[in-house]
Amino acid sequence: MSVAARNITKDALHTQAQHYSDVRSRIARGEKKPIVVSQAAADALTISELRQEVSLLQKALAKAQASLRFVAEREPHLRETEQRADRLELDLADARARILSQAELIKSINDDGEEVTDRRRTVPEIVTEVLERFPGVTWADVKSVRRTRELIGPRQACMEAVYDERKDLSLPSIGKLFCRDHTTILHAVRKVKADRGAA
Template sequence: MTNSEVARQQQHYRAVRERLVRAGSRGGRSAAMAELHAEVKELTAENAAKARRIATLETDLADAEARLLAQAKALLTGRRVAETDAEPTDDRPAIDTIVADVLADFPGVSWEDVISVRRERRLVKPRHACMRAVYEKRPDLSLPRIGRIFRRDHTTVLAVVKSTSEAPADISD
């Protein structure tokens, strides 16, 4: 490579750097980027709010379906269903009440943590305890329904339930 070619390349690189510096100092491009970043933040917040609303609606739907199922069973057995039976009784507490009772034993863990996709070690026991409690206290809910409440597959709920029921008893001498 000759000195004239090197000099030509260096001049070309200087010209390119100068154009890039001028483009950044004009502010047009950075202002557009800032506007896009603000719009992305706004859309992210909207999506998070919608996700929370969907989770609430899914929980409400699960409770309503469980009440309908209980009423249908009662009608099939010939028992008359009273208006007060439509609401969960002491035998069938609401799902959020069950979960709140379980999460009281796990400080720092919220409902959002339990239904999140995160697989942190600190979240596994509370998540499993919540699933197990809902399964035990609400026998009117199916495994797929409980799975939908916790945003998991029904086989995950089944594994949680089996793991506790099949666990060997602690034998102390």
């Protein structure tokens, strides 16, 4: 606070103190004369109230800034956790499909007692093979929310390939792998098959 501001504050406080002293003396004398508040005293009260309000706002701002710093510090951790959850979900879906596949294999032992081997590929293997036809497009691009023209074709091709090759996976399961709804998977399968039939 500057010297001039301190002097104004001292003057305002002095004026306010003088006003309160006048009021007390009038009350002590029993005067019924209406109390007239000087402009300086009124200004001093207003300035005091404004200072209190500014102090409260500064405290609220400090709390908000602390909250923003906390969120900013946690954001990378949250993003990393989300990516880890995506990977685990993909692994879980793949493991579930393999377990179902193994169960089918156990049931499908041929008459000679020889076990039929599982020839099904994993979802990442299928997607990797499809994306070889689309240079520059990655699995992360296919799963992303972006809907650019360059990504729609590869995304639909991947969905259709997984749907065709992995009959053990339901539409909702495939949808989870691609971060989409099951109706989107069904639309992609129909679109790719229609384009292939038209070609």
